[in-house]
Amino acid sequence: MAKRNQNTEPAEGYSKKFLEYSRAIKPKFKINPNDVDEMKRRFVNYCNKTEEYDMHFLNRSCYKALGLSSDQIKAYTGLKYTDNPERGDFLNEVLDFLASYRENAIAAGLLSPIPGIFMQKNYDNMKDVQEVSVSRATEDIQDIKAIAARYQDVIDVEFKAKERKKIPVKTGRPADPVKAERRKETDGGEQKGKDSENNRAG
Numbered sequence: 001m002a003k004r005n006q007n008t009e010p011a012e013g014y015s016k017k018f019l020e021y022s023r024a025i026k027p028k029f030k031i032n033p034n035d036v037d038e039m040k041r042r043f044v045n046y047c048n049k050t051e052e053y054d055m056h057f058l059n060r061s062c063y064k065a066l067g068l069s070s071d072q073i074k075a076y077t078g079l080k081y082t083d084n085p086e087r088g089d090f091l092n093e094v095l096d097f098l099a100s101y102r103e104n105a106i107a108a109g110l111l112s113p114i115p116g117i118f119m120q121k122n123y124d125n126m127k128d129v130q131e132v133s134v135s136r137a138t139e140d141i142q143d144i145k146a147i148a149a150r151y152q153d154v155i156d157v158e159f160k161a162k163e164r165k166k167i168p169v170k171t172g173r174p175a176d177p178v179k180a181e182r183r184k185e186t187d188g189g190e191q192k193g194k195d196s197e198n199n200r201a202g
Contacts, residue, residue, distance in 0.1 A: 021053040022064075031067035033076070036087050042066050043094060056110075057101040062094065 025046050031038055046065035050057055063070055073091055081088035 017053060018055075021049065021055050022061075024049045024053065025061060025065040027065070027067040033068075033072065034084055034087065036084070036090055039066055039068075039087070039090060056105065057098055059095075059098055062098060066094075 027042060031042070042065055043062070046062055047057075049065075050061070055061070059070075063073060068076075073095070076084070077088050077091050077095065
């Protein structure tokens with residue numbers, strides 16, 4: 001398999017070997033997207049030729065050997081998986097194989113960590129894991145009660161503000177039903193008196 005090479009310059013004759021390798025893995029005809037057996041045959045040929053030419057197992061070269069595009073790979077292992085589960089399962093196995101090779105190649109020093117990690121993020125859905133370390137000075141914060149006390153004033157202010165919003169606004173005292181009835185009768189009597197005066201005047 002590919003030898004460790006600390007030199008960033010391509011090895012002598014590498015370009016020629018790469019062109020021969022590309023021709024060796026290139027399919028001779030367009031593949032039927034549902035022909036899983038042909039995909040498997042092409043993958044075996046890809047593995048054999050990659051070993052024969054002492055090249056790295058890489059996603060782009062593998063896709064080329066299968067006769068599929070990266071968009072097709074994503075679709076057949078994603079949204080269109082249910083259209084042909086056998087195809088989706090096989091392609092997922094291919095992706096797992098490539099991810100496993102990449103991980104081992106980085107660990108063995110066959111693949112530089114910088115491009116290796118870049119490929120892992122792009123092809124293997126890996127992400128940086130950020131760890132947040134929270135340190136506290138014992139003279140400032142002793143325990144969780146001290147933290148609560150520090151922010152208690154802010155909490156009280158916010159809580160009281162919210163409670164004020166919930167209190168209904170009172171426009172006056174509730175009406176006394178007895179007084180209200182008397183007022184209605186008085187108002188009615190006064191109105192009748194005015195109506196009588198108006199009739200006499202007319």
